[in-house]
Amino acid sequence: MNESSTANALPLAHRTGNFVGSVIDSSTTLLAGRTHDIVKFAMGAPGEDLIPVEQLDEISGRYSKGRFDYGETAGEPALIEQIVALTEAHGFPTADDRIVVTGGAMQGLDIACKLFVNPGDLVVVEGPTYTNANATALSYGARLLEAPTDEHGLVVDALPDLVRFAGATPKLIYCIPNFQNPSGTTMPAHRRERLLELAERWNAVIVDDDPYGVLRFEGERQPTFHELSPNNPRIVSTRTFSKILAPGLRVGWLDVSPEITPLIVAAKQAMDTCTSVPMQHLVSDFMRAGYLDEHLGRVIPMYRERRDRMRAALADTFGNDAVATDPSGGFFLWLALKNQLSQVDTEALVPDAIDAGVAYIPGPAFSTRGDFRNALRLCFATNEPARIDEGVRRLSDVLYRAAGERGAA
Amino acid sequence: MNESSTANALPLAHRTGNFVGSVIDSSTTLLAGRTHDIVKFAMGAPGEDLIPVEQLDEISGRYSKGRFDYGETAGEPALIEQIVALTEAHGFPTADDRIVVTGGAMQGLDIACKLFVNPGDLVVVEGPTYTNANATALSYGARLLEAPTDEHGLVVDALPDLVRFAGATPKLIYCIPNFQNPSGTTMPAHRRERLLELAERWNAVIVDDDPYGVLRFEGERQPTFHELSPNNPRIVSTRTFSKILAPGLRVGWLDVSPEITPLIVAAKQAMDTCTSVPMQHLVSDFMRAGYLDEHLGRVIPMYRERRDRMRAALADTFGNDAVATDPSGGFFLWLALKNQLSQVDTEALVPDAIDAGVAYIPGPAFSTRGDFRNALRLCFATNEPARIDEGVRRLSDVLYRAAGERGAA
Numbered sequence: 001m002n003e004s005s006t007a008n009a010l011p012l013a014h015r016t017g018n019f020v021g022s023v024i025d026s027s028t029t030l031l032a033g034r035t036h037d038i039v040k041f042a043m044g045a046p047g048e049d050l051i052p053v054e055q056l057d058e059i060s061g062r063y064s065k066g067r068f069d070y071g072e073t074a075g076e077p078a079l080i081e082q083i084v085a086l087t088e089a090h091g092f093p094t095a096d097d098r099i100v101v102t103g104g105a106m107q108g109l110d111i112a113c114k115l116f117v118n119p120g121d122l123v124v125v126e127g128p129t130y131t132n133a134n135a136t137a138l139s140y141g142a143r144l145l146e147a148p149t150d151e152h153g154l155v156v157d158a159l160p161d162l163v164r165f166a167g168a169t170p171k172l173i174y175c176i177p178n179f180q181n182p183s184g185t186t187m188p189a190h191r192r193e194r195l196l197e198l199a200e201r202w203n204a205v206i207v208d209d210d211p212y213g214v215l216r217f218e219g220e221r222q223p224t225f226h227e228l229s230p231n232n233p234r235i236v237s238t239r240t241f242s243k244i245l246a247p248g249l250r251v252g253w254l255d256v257s258p259e260i261t262p263l264i265v266a267a268k269q270a271m272d273t274c275t276s277v278p279m280q281h282l283v284s285d286f287m288r289a290g291y292l293d294e295h296l297g298r299v300i301p302m303y304r305e306r307r308d309r310m311r312a313a314l315a316d317t318f319g320n321d322a323v324a325t326d327p328s329g330g331f332f333l334w335l336a337l338k339n340q341l342s343q344v345d346t347e348a349l350v351p352d353a354i355d356a357g358v359a360y361i362p363g364p365a366f367s368t369r370g371d372f373r374n375a376l377r378l379c380f381a382t383n384e385p386a387r388i389d390e391g392v393r394r395l396s397d398v399l400y401r402a403a404g405e406r407g408a409a
Numbered sequence: 410m411n412e413s414s415t416a417n418a419l420p421l422a423h424r425t426g427n428f429v430g431s432v433i434d435s436s437t438t439l440l441a442g443r444t445h446d447i448v449k450f451a452m453g454a455p456g457e458d459l460i461p462v463e464q465l466d467e468i469s470g471r472y473s474k475g476r477f478d479y480g481e482t483a484g485e486p487a488l489i490e491q492i493v494a495l496t497e498a499h500g501f502p503t504a505d506d507r508i509v510v511t512g513g514a515m516q517g518l519d520i521a522c523k524l525f526v527n528p529g530d531l532v533v534v535e536g537p538t539y540t541n542a543n544a545t546a547l548s549y550g551a552r553l554l555e556a557p558t559d560e561h562g563l564v565v566d567a568l569p570d571l572v573r574f575a576g577a578t579p580k581l582i583y584c585i586p587n588f589q590n591p592s593g594t595t596m597p598a599h600r601r602e603r604l605l606e607l608a609e610r611w612n613a614v615i616v617d618d619d620p621y622g623v624l625r626f627e628g629e630r631q632p633t634f635h636e637l638s639p640n641n642p643r644i645v646s647t648r649t650f651s652k653i654l655a656p657g658l659r660v661g662w663l664d665v666s667p668e669i670t671p672l673i674v675a676a677k678q679a680m681d682t683c684t685s686v687p688m689q690h691l692v693s694d695f696m697r698a699g700y701l702d703e704h705l706g707r708v709i710p711m712y713r714e715r716r717d718r719m720r721a722a723l724a725d726t727f728g729n730d731a732v733a734t735d736p737s738g739g740f741f742l743w744l745a746l747k748n749q750l751s752q753v754d755t756e757a758l759v760p761d762a763i764d765a766g767v768a769y770i771p772g773p774a775f776s777t778r779g780d781f782r783n784a785l786r787l788c789f790a791t792n793e794p795a796r797i798d799e800g801v802r803r804l805s806d807v808l809y810r811a812a813g814e815r816g817a818a
Contacts, residue, residue, distance in 0.1 A: 061470025
């Protein structure tokens with residue numbers, strides 16, 4: 001027994017060595033305290049004007065009353081009913097025994113990792129991806145395998161060779177199949193089917209994160225993993241109201257095979273007992289009043305117009321010097337720099353860009369390996385069309401100036 | 410590489426084998442669907458009439474408006490300010506750089522275990538204790554060491570021998586120092602000091618859970634661990650508004666040395682991004698309006714009266730056949746059965762008690778080992794005095810009948 005003392009280091013668990021902050025968030029903290037005019041393409045949340053504040057306030061003051069006691073860990077039945085109705089209305093019906101309400105999609109990811117990731121397990125992630133999810137997997141001791149993506153999302157056929165090279169089969173495959181963050185791309189049905197085959201072969205779990213799926217501007221919805229493989233317990237779908245309603249509510253849900261809901265409830269009970277009861281009723285009352293449909297009917301055309309405006313401005317301004325993805329929904333597009341811009345370091349350039357009045361998230365923030373130094377994420381959803389033009393103009397000034405200085409150096 | 414397939418068991422992480430449900434909650438689920446008159450001594454939450462619903466509704470409709478965006482992971486500054494003011498008003502001042510807002514005390518426990526517990530680590534818990542916390546420690550692979558308690562809480566001087574016998578020093582010591590759940594007992598200062606010495610010697614962390622501390626009816630406040638050892642990074646204090654305001658809000662806080670707040674923020678960021686922003690503002694606006702002080706001024710004398718009534722009813726009814734603890738605050742007392750009642754199995758008797766119209770939580774629900782079969786927890790806080798008398802009468806009927814049947818068998 002060790003009875004030595006005092007000068008000991010804090011007895012931290014090994015996993016704390018794997019804690020990483022959010023690189024995405026730290027890219028936006030540079031904005032704090034800056035008071036000059038900045039066109040903000042950096043954010044991943046609906047703009048202030050795109051959160052239905054008035055109606056949320058109205059519901060807060062009117063409906064969501066008197067429900068301040070503990071709720072069931074699986075979620076308030078009234079909210080679960082509305083969630084099921086939402087999935088039916090959008091063509092991917094689920095069932096109430098598949099739902100566990102969470103404190104947002106991030107808690108869904110945390111629970112998925114808690115259920116399936118042992119220290120040392122291989123976890124496949126997309127490159128680029130939402131690296132805050134990588135941080136969650138790392139906090140459970142995952143080894144990350146960053147797999148390539150193209151204009152159709154995850155390059156699923158690349159996985160068998162990558163996995164062979166890694167020398168271990170993956171335990172979990174994390175993907176954002178619709179309007180991916182940061183690329184805006186969507187995986188077609190045949191890639192989803194192939195991914196299901198591989199997951200089956202490897203006995204791996206697919207964690208399917210879809211915060212933007214219902215924000216579709218055009219084209220056909222691709223089938224969910226659940227539609228392709230009903231009630232498969234190796235599919236964990238994490239969902240949220242953050243992007244379609246408001247992120248500060250911290251309400252989301254897991255949609256999983258009823259086979260694993262008891263484990264999820266046991267995990268969540270030991271994590272936070274239940275999700276905020278008034279917030280659950282706020283969301284369900286908001287939906288029952290028809291306000292969510294109304295809100296989506298208002299914002300989707302706005303987001304579509306803004307995407308069009310940004311793509312047009314980028315094409316006009318950069319020509320062949322930058323290639324943007326072509327998202328049919330969601331918040332983001334991904335800009336890859338080419339030709340004379342191809343050597344620009346988007347991460348190093350962030351402070352200059354902020355000085356010049358434009359904010360973006362640099363490519364390396366979306367890669368565990370720090371890849372994508374010559375790419376960046378732009379959120380088209382939060383700025384009005386005229387501001388988008390102005391922001392792209394400022395971005396082009398900064399990028400070409402950096403390329404020129406580089407050329408001159 | 411394992412390319413075998415299909416018939417594989419779900420690839421669950423090892424830790425899921427340690428998931429246990431809440432034995433406390435499962436004792437109350439027996440109540441669901443029962444429609445006859447039951448005096449509920451089982452609950453651990455303020456009664457419906459003891460949540461300031463009207464004022465919470467008023468604040469929901471009036472103040473907490475328009476704050477639906479993401480918040481800082483550490484918590485909303487407005488709430489942190491009110492938390493610091495609360496601790497100052499109650500004589501145990503903290504500082505804003507020591508606070509991280511959580512989704513209730515349970516999330517604080519989850520984060521503490523995430524930071525400090527490796528699989529196989531020894532965690533000391535009190536017996537009896539709030540076993541939902543044990544479940545959290547188990548979910549990180551802890552080995553639990555249940556230490557004895559007496560009328561002054563944890564018997565700290567018993568720890569060195571227990572630890573020696575366990576063959577490993579503890580990594581974490583979980584205690585509820587004030588008005589303990591379930592016993593209602595309070596640890597005096599000298600035991601707290603001794604526990605700090607032992608934690609220092611063992612390089613262990615004290616996790617101090619204090620949901621009831623400000624609900625003091627009489628007598629002197631005992632010093633907090635932080636007062637006895639300022640800014641000691643081995644003290645993690647988890648706090649909540651659940652018992653002093655309303656549990657469904659899911660708002661609490663960690664009070665820790667600023668040395669470890671960055672790790673806590675990193676952990677929480679990968680768990681749920683932040684705690685519900687409207688809920689944080691609801692609580693802070695409620696406090697700023699002076700409503701929490703007002704509420705505490707109203708309920709503390711009510712709880713005191715109810716404790717007195719329950720202790721009197723128990724003494725009148727059971728005489729020496731049952732010994733109740735004498736809590737000077739909080740919600741609970743602990744009833745140990747003696748003499749002719751000493752062989753009654755309180756767990757087996759729960760369905761009969763519910764049939765007879767009285768609900769309690771049996772002793773074994775508070776022990777990882779299933780101890781305390783001849784004891785039970787009574788919540789005195791949720792029922793009006795006349796109902797308390799009626800409930801104790803029903804309890805005595807059930808217990809003496811069980812003892813008689815046992816005697817006759």
